[in-house]
Amino acid sequence: MSSQPPWSDVFGHAEPYPEQAEGIDAAIEAADEGGFLALEGACGTGKTMLALTAGIDRVRDPDSPFERVFVLTSVKQQLRQFEEDLQTINENLPEDHRRVSGITLVGKADVCPYARENRGGIDVGNVYERCEGLRDRTRSLVGDGGSTTAESLAASARSQQIGLADSGGSTGANGTGGADFLTVDDEPTPYRPDTEEHEGVEYCPFYAGFLADLPEDGEPAEAVPFDATDRGHVDAAELVRLAAGAGSCPHSVMGALVPELEVVIGNYYHAFDPTTTGSFTGALLDESTFVVCDEAHMLEPRVRDLVSDGVADRSLRDAIDELTRVVQPVRFDEEGQYTDEADVVRGELADSDVAIEDVERVREFYEALRGELDRRVTEHLDRELPDWRADPDRLDDAELPLRDPDSPGVDAITEWADANGYGDRVWARAPAVGAVVERILRELEGEDAQRAAPGVGRTLNAWYREDHETFFRAIDLERTWDETEPPDDWRRVYNARFALFNCLPSRAIGERLGEFGGGVLMSATLEPMDVFREVTGLDHLAESGRPVLERTHGLAFPPENRESLAVDVPKYTHDNRGAPGEETETRLAHLDATLEVARRPGNVLVGMPNYAEAEWMAGELDDRLEKPVLIDESSGDHVTESLKDDFFAGDGKVLVTSLRGTLTEGVDYRGDRLRAAVVCGVPIINTARPRTRAVVAAYDERFGDGFETALTVPAVRKARQAVGRVIRGADERGVRVLLDARYARDSWNGVREYLPEHERAEFQPVSPDMLGVALDRFERAE
Missing domain, CATH: 3.40.50.300 (P-loop containing nucleotide triphosphate hydrolases)
Structure with a gap:
C-alpha cells in the first residue's frame, strides 16, 4: 500500500480526486519556490478544498516560512464554500491535531454592536463616519497622559450601566440588566444601549474596552478577550457575541486577529484596495502569507475597478469649502479679527511642510477646475441636446472622453491646467494640503465627518502623475435628481465626476501578488493560459524568478x-x-x-x-x-x-x-x-x-x-x-x-x-x- 502524502491529514475527505491530488502537489511545489500555481479546474472538481489543503499544509509544516492562508474571492457563494470546506477539514482532522483557526473579514456595519441594533445614533448608513469619529475622540481622551485612561473610560461605562440597574432599571430574566444593557443578537453586553460621555466628550465604550486590553508593549492580538486559536472558524455572528459580550470592539478585535489566525477569508478589495490594505489588512501582505485567488478569471476586471479612481463634482465643492474654513481664520486674524482658531491653524501648519499660501493656491485650483467642469458639461449638453433644460428627463448617463480613446495622449484637463498656470507644484502639493486640512478641521470642529480634501488631493495628484497609455481620463455623468440645484443647472440632473480609469491593471496585480510568499490562482475558466498570465502580471513575476506552474483539469466525471x-x-x-x-x-x-x-x-x-x-x-x-x-x-x-x-x-x-x-x-x-x-x-x-x-x-x-x-x-x-x-x-x-x-x-x-x-x-x-x-x-x- 502506498504511503499517504503529508497533506492528507488536513484534506477534509477520505480520498481526493486524482486531479485534486495533482493540484495540491503542484501548489505546494510552487509555493516552496516562492511561486504560484495557475489552476483551471472544471466546476465541481474540488478546487476550494485543494487550495485550502495546500495552504494549510504549508502553514503547519515547521520547515515552511508560511504562517497563514489568505483567501480572496469575488463571489459570496464561493466565500461560503471556503467556510464550509474549512469546517469540513476541522471535523475530519486526526484526534491529535488542533483545529485550524480562521476568520472571515466583514465590514464595520456587520459587526458594530450599535449598528447591528440601530442604537446610539448609529446605523448601517452612518456607521463608518460615526465609528471613525468615536474612535478619534476615544483616543484623544486617553492620549494626553492625564488621569483619564482607557481602563477608566470602560469602567465608567460599566458602572453607568450598573448604576441604572441599581436605581430601578429593568432586569432581564438572566439578571443581566434587560433593557438597560445593549443586547446584540440576544447576547448581553456590559454597556448601556447608547454611547457614553466623559466631560462632555462622546466616546465608544467598546473601543475603550479594546484599548484598555491593549498591552503596553505587546502585540494587538493580546487584547483579544477570547482564545481564537482553537475555535476553528469564527464567523461574524460569533465574533460579535464573543467580543461585544466581553465589552470589546468586534471590528478592532477582528483586525487584531487578522495576522494571528491560520486562514483569513476575504474579498479582492482586502488585498488590492489601497485604503483597506493601508488601514486593515496590510499585515497580511508579506512573504509569510500563502494567497488563494479564487474566481481568478475576474481578478483583472475587479482589480481594474479597485485601482481606478475619480473626483466627483460634489467632492470638489466640499474640498473647496474645507480649504476655505482653514484659510479664513488666518486671513481674518491678519485683518485684525482675531480668533483662537487662527492659532490652531498656524500651529498645525507649522508642524507640517504646508504653508497657508499652498492651501490658498490649491483652493484656487479646485475652484477653477470646477468651473472648467461646468463649462465642459454645459457645452456637451448644449451640443448634443440643445433643449435639454426644458426636458431633463431625456438625459441619460454619459461619458465625455478627455482624449481620443483609440490613441493614447495627454488629456484635455491636464493641458487646460498647464495653459492656465496650474503646473507641477499645485498638483504635487494637493495631497499634503488635504491631509493637513483634515487634521485642522478635526481639531477645530471635532465632528463625525468624512473630509473630502484628502481624497481629492490624492486622486488629483495621481491624475497628473500617472501615464496616459495605461490610464484613461474622462468625465462621467451619472443620472440623479437634486431639487436643491437650480432648474436650468445640469447639477440638478447629473452627478459629474473626473474619472481616472486604469485600463491595464496587470502591473498593479503583479506587484501585489509579488508581495505574497506564493499561492494559487484558480478558476473554472482561466484558459487561454498565456493571456491570463499576461493580464494578471504573472509573466512579470516569472521573469523576476518567481516560478509559475500551470494546470488545466477538465471534468473527471463520466x-x-x-x-x-x-x-x-x-x-x-x-x-x-x-x-x-x-x-x-x-x-x-x-x-x-x-x-x-x-x-x-x-x-x-x-x-x-x-x-x-x-x-x-x-x-x-x-x-x-x-x-x-x-x-x-x-x-x-x-x-x-x-x-x-x-x-x-x-x-x-x-x-x-x-x-x-x-x-x-x-x-x-x-x-x-x-x-x-x-x-x-x-x-x-x-x-x-x-x-x-x-x-x-x-x-x-x-x-x-x-x-x-x-x-x-x-x-x-x-x-x-x-x-x-x-x-x-x-x-x-x-x-x-x-x-x-x-x-x-x-x-x-x-x-x-x-x-x-x-x-x-x-x-x-x-x-x-x-x-x-x-x-x-x-x-x-x-
Whole structure:
C-alpha cells in the first residue's frame, strides 16, 4: 500500500480526486519556490478544498516560512464554500491535531454592536463616519497622559450601566440588566444601549474596552478577550457575541486577529484596495502569507475597478469649502479679527511642510477646475441636446472622453491646467494640503465627518502623475435628481465626476501578488493560459524568478453523463439580430434552438449577452412553453436569492438571465437543480463606450491584439462559466449548449480556439436540425 502524502491529514475527505491530488502537489511545489500555481479546474472538481489543503499544509509544516492562508474571492457563494470546506477539514482532522483557526473579514456595519441594533445614533448608513469619529475622540481622551485612561473610560461605562440597574432599571430574566444593557443578537453586553460621555466628550465604550486590553508593549492580538486559536472558524455572528459580550470592539478585535489566525477569508478589495490594505489588512501582505485567488478569471476586471479612481463634482465643492474654513481664520486674524482658531491653524501648519499660501493656491485650483467642469458639461449638453433644460428627463448617463480613446495622449484637463498656470507644484502639493486640512478641521470642529480634501488631493495628484497609455481620463455623468440645484443647472440632473480609469491593471496585480510568499490562482475558466498570465502580471513575476506552474483539469466525471453541443446558428451579434421584437433570421434561429432545449424535463438556465436580450428571450419562451419562465433582472442580492429559491423549488422551470449577471458564476446548481444550460451568442461588451475603446488601445500597445485579449477572451470565459453550472458531481447528468456559429466554426472571428483543448473535443459542432436528434439520443441513453 502506498504511503499517504503529508497533506492528507488536513484534506477534509477520505480520498481526493486524482486531479485534486495533482493540484495540491503542484501548489505546494510552487509555493516552496516562492511561486504560484495557475489552476483551471472544471466546476465541481474540488478546487476550494485543494487550495485550502495546500495552504494549510504549508502553514503547519515547521520547515515552511508560511504562517497563514489568505483567501480572496469575488463571489459570496464561493466565500461560503471556503467556510464550509474549512469546517469540513476541522471535523475530519486526526484526534491529535488542533483545529485550524480562521476568520472571515466583514465590514464595520456587520459587526458594530450599535449598528447591528440601530442604537446610539448609529446605523448601517452612518456607521463608518460615526465609528471613525468615536474612535478619534476615544483616543484623544486617553492620549494626553492625564488621569483619564482607557481602563477608566470602560469602567465608567460599566458602572453607568450598573448604576441604572441599581436605581430601578429593568432586569432581564438572566439578571443581566434587560433593557438597560445593549443586547446584540440576544447576547448581553456590559454597556448601556447608547454611547457614553466623559466631560462632555462622546466616546465608544467598546473601543475603550479594546484599548484598555491593549498591552503596553505587546502585540494587538493580546487584547483579544477570547482564545481564537482553537475555535476553528469564527464567523461574524460569533465574533460579535464573543467580543461585544466581553465589552470589546468586534471590528478592532477582528483586525487584531487578522495576522494571528491560520486562514483569513476575504474579498479582492482586502488585498488590492489601497485604503483597506493601508488601514486593515496590510499585515497580511508579506512573504509569510500563502494567497488563494479564487474566481481568478475576474481578478483583472475587479482589480481594474479597485485601482481606478475619480473626483466627483460634489467632492470638489466640499474640498473647496474645507480649504476655505482653514484659510479664513488666518486671513481674518491678519485683518485684525482675531480668533483662537487662527492659532490652531498656524500651529498645525507649522508642524507640517504646508504653508497657508499652498492651501490658498490649491483652493484656487479646485475652484477653477470646477468651473472648467461646468463649462465642459454645459457645452456637451448644449451640443448634443440643445433643449435639454426644458426636458431633463431625456438625459441619460454619459461619458465625455478627455482624449481620443483609440490613441493614447495627454488629456484635455491636464493641458487646460498647464495653459492656465496650474503646473507641477499645485498638483504635487494637493495631497499634503488635504491631509493637513483634515487634521485642522478635526481639531477645530471635532465632528463625525468624512473630509473630502484628502481624497481629492490624492486622486488629483495621481491624475497628473500617472501615464496616459495605461490610464484613461474622462468625465462621467451619472443620472440623479437634486431639487436643491437650480432648474436650468445640469447639477440638478447629473452627478459629474473626473474619472481616472486604469485600463491595464496587470502591473498593479503583479506587484501585489509579488508581495505574497506564493499561492494559487484558480478558476473554472482561466484558459487561454498565456493571456491570463499576461493580464494578471504573472509573466512579470516569472521573469523576476518567481516560478509559475500551470494546470488545466477538465471534468473527471463520466463523459456519458453529459451532452455538450456547439450549434451552428447565425452569429448573435448586434448587427445580425436586430432590435428586440424584430423577427430576424438570427433571432428566430436562436429562439428555436433554445426552445428545443427548454422543452425538455428539468430546470434550464438560458444565458443572454445582456439584460435587454434576456427580457426579450424570456418573453418569447413564456409565450411558447408550458413550464414556468423566470426572468432575472439587474437587482440586489435579496431579490436574486429569492429568484434562485423559486427556480430550485418544485418542478422544472426556465431561468433567463444576462451572462454578465450573478447567476451564471459562482452559484452551485448541484444535484437536480439544473438539467441544462444554453448560451446565446458571445457576450462581448459594447465597444462604443470610450473607456472600452481605451482598454482595447492599451492592450494593443502592450500585447498586440487588444480586442482579443481585452474583450473576446473574457467573453468566452463568461459563456464557459454559464455552461459549467450544469455538471457538479459524478452522478449528475445534463446538457450544455453553446448557440452561435463562432463556437462551432474555426472562422476568422470564431472563438472555438479560446476553448481549452478538452472542451473543444467535447463541444462537437452540430447543425440546428441535428440538435433535437442529439438531445433525443442523450435522453434515451439515460
